[in-house]
Amino acid sequence: MAGLDDVFGDFYTSVDAVFLFSPSGSFYERFADVDDLDVIVVGTENTVNGETFVELPLAFDDVKERIRFGIEGALEQNVIEDGDELVCTTSVFSDGTDTISRVRADAETHTGIYDLFVKSRAEPEVIKAVLELAIELGKKGQKGKPVGALFVVGDAGKVMNKSRPLSYNPFEKSHVHVGDPIVNVMLKEFSRLDGAFVISDAGKIVSAYRYLEPSAEGVDIPKGLGARHMAGGAITRDTNAITIVLSESDGLVRAFKAGELILEVDPEAY
Numbered sequence: 297m298a299g300l301d302d303v304f305g306d307f308y309t310s311v312d313a314v315f316l317f318s319p320s321g322s323f324y325e326r327f328a329d330v331d332d333l334d335v336i337v338v339g340t341e342n343t344v345n346g347e348t349f350v351e352l353p354l355a356f357d358d359v360k361e362r363i364r365f366g367i368e369g370a371l372e373q374n375v376i377e378d379g380d381e382l383v384c385t386t387s388v389f390s391d392g393t394d395t396i397s398r399v400r401a402d403a404e405t406h407t408g409i410y411d412l413f414v415k416s417r418a419e420p421e422v423i424k425a426v427l428e429l430a431i432e433l434g435k436k437g438q439k440g441k442p443v444g445a446l447f448v449v450g451d452a453g454k455v456m457n458k459s460r461p462l463s464y465n466p467f468e469k470s471h472v473h474v475g476d477p478i479v480n481v482m483l484k485e486f487s488r489l490d491g492a493f494v495i496s497d498a499g500k501i502v503s504a505y506r507y508l509e510p511s512a513e514g515v516d517i518p519k520g521l522g523a524r525h526m527a528g529g530a531i532t533r534d535t536n537a538i539t540i541v542l543s544e545s546d547g548l549v550r551a552f553k554a555g556e557l558i559l560e561v562d563p564e565a566y
């Protein structure tokens with residue numbers, strides 16, 4: 297008689313590494329005695345003190361994005377190699393581990409999701425703070441109404457050269473940074489108005505109300521989206537900035553880098 301081990305057995309054969317996404321302590325300990333296996337902990341925090349750890353900038357509701365981030369981060373940190381066979385354990389339906397995926401670390405399917413945070417001009421913490429702000433703005437809207445916003449992060453000098461003011465810049469002489477609670481309130485207030493926010497590598501708010509005039513053409517953006525996303529995509533091809541764009545029309549937050557759409561997040565999931 298065959299048991300489930302016989303049916304699922306090949307799921308686990310020739311595995312080079314396991315990725316444990318936000319494991320509980322007891323789940324992590326189960327792997328201590330497994331031979332010839334690299335154990336990689338992935339999460340927003342290394343709560344189990346895993347020896348090899350890849351930090352997520354946010355929990356990623358989309359499991360595919362969560363796993364891609366872990367793999368691209370592990371490849372970057374040289375803890376796995378291109379072609380390695382991986383088993384990933386994560387949670388989809390509950391807080392505990394309830395889902396197992398087998399994935400091949402294939403450098404060719406590189407989405408850039410790890411690079412977006414870790415290898416951009418702007419500091420990872422700044423990108424994370426802006427992404428969180430856009431998600432919060434998307435969730436709450438402006439006085440209950442959906443609101444759109446465009447944040448250009450990093451390479452601010454060049455971005456300023458490729459844009460023009462639509463109105464008086466309220467950040468002209470200020471030295472405020474993203475992540476300051478007061479700034480988040482200000483940014484949310486100003487996001488009702490037209491144009492883009494320009495933020496420096498270190499998170500200083502350089503300007504609001506910028507009309508972007510990138511020269512790049514033919515950036516692929518999802519159907520149904522317009523000028524905000526086109527400009528938001530194109531400016532990242534013209535400069536070393538990344539952009540985080542909240543859509544007023546479909547409510548999603550998207551990130552662009554080097555002219556490519558790298559990430560799509562539904563604020564409602566956070």
Ligand SMILES: Nc1ncnc2c1ncn2[C@@H]1O[C@H](COP(=O)(O)OP(=O)(O)OP(=O)(O)O)[C@@H](O)[C@H]1O
Pocket residue numbers: 444445446489490491492506507508509520521522523524525526527542543544545546
């Ligand atoms: N080149 C640009 N630079 C900065 N802001 C822009 C630019 N083009 C458009 N916007 C801003 O985007 C707003 C929405 O424009 P549009 O509807 O064409 O964009 P969209 O991509 O469809 O975004 P949404 O999904 O939020 O509607 C405009 O009112 C304007 O504030």
Ligand SMILES: [Mn+2]
Pocket residue numbers: 521522523545
């Ligand atoms: Mn629109």
